[in-house]
Amino acid sequence: MSRRITALVLTAVAALALTACSSGAPADPAASGEGDDFGLVTAGTLTVATEGTYRPFTFHDESGELVGFDVEIAEAVADRLGLEVVFQETQWDAIFTGLDAGRFDVIANQVSINPEREEKYLFSEPYTVSPGVIVVPEDDDSITSFADLEGKTTAQSLTSNWYELAQDSGADIEAVEGWAQAVALLQQGRVDATINDSLTFLDYEKSEGPTGLKIAAETDDPAYNAFAFTRDKSALVEAVDKALAELRDEGVLAEISEKYFGADVTQ
Structure with a gap:
């Protein structure tokens, strides 16, 4: 009798598992392996460090909402990757320390690419060019x-x-x-x-x-600004670069740029 009850329980568990797998719910990036590939702080979420006090790149509007050029670029990239986006506002002096500590996945704060930073961090393709x-x-x-x-x-x-x-x-x-x-x-x-x-x-x-x-x-040598990552995030960098290329080709980056600067500063 106990073996029959056990068999019924196992059958019910298997049926529930099959139902969960065949449901129309969105796939969990961690379950699909995508979260493991990206090494995200939180599966299914892109955690972005930004100052929140650096107008027009990352600041709070009159309603208190976090907005800005870098904020919208990060939101567009996360959306293209099928990820939620969460911003963690951090002072500039502590922003790389937080990245090193694994508190967030990426910095979106007009980070200039330079040789010193390239020795320690990975960068996406630039989304801002500024002479x-x-x-x-x-x-x-x-x-x-x-x-x-x-x-x-x-x-x-x-x-x-x-x-x-x-x-x-x-x-x-x-x-x-x-x-x-x-x-x-x-x-x-x-x-x-x-x-x-x-x-x-x-x-x-x-x-x-x-x-x-x-x-x-x-100047002849403009500054190139990009998303910054720790060196173990190569898969995430590759995915972000692909998203940026698509957004550039579709004119989305130019549209965001025109909104904040009246010109395309993304090329």
Whole structure:
């Protein structure tokens, strides 16, 4: 009698398992092996680190919702991969430490690819290309190259790479705290130019324009910004690259870029 009861129980368990396998419910990435391939922090979810305080890339709108260029790119990639997306807001100083500790799968925060980072991390294909630019008043045609900065005065933050570029170009430097102060001095006619990345200028033009300013010249070696991963995430990087290529071909990346910058900065 006990053997018959056991057999009935086993039959019922097998039937339940068969029903679960044949149901129309979405497959669990972990169960399908996909989660194992990607090595996700949480199966079926792309956990993304971002600052949440870096407008227009990752910030909170008037309603408090996390939005921004990098946020929308990450959401589009996760959707293409069939994954949920969860953002973990993290200060920049701690963001790579959190990635190393396995708290999230990827950083989406305008991370520039450079040799030092490539020694330790994997990167997706770039989704942002941003040269350095000289910004001048729109009626000034005296500066058309970096060589023309010789003897001119530029407004620069002393801790930025742009300060070094201005100095190497022979410019006199007016020290400022950041972009807002540099632009104010430029519009007041107190300096001749300022150097920054093109994204900063395009965002300013989009949000404040017309500003009476223009790009006079740009660097030959733009910064390439991408998603950053630990070196054990090669399968995830490959999948993200495929998703980015599809989104680029379909014009989705350009559409998101136009929304935030009024130009396509993804090529």
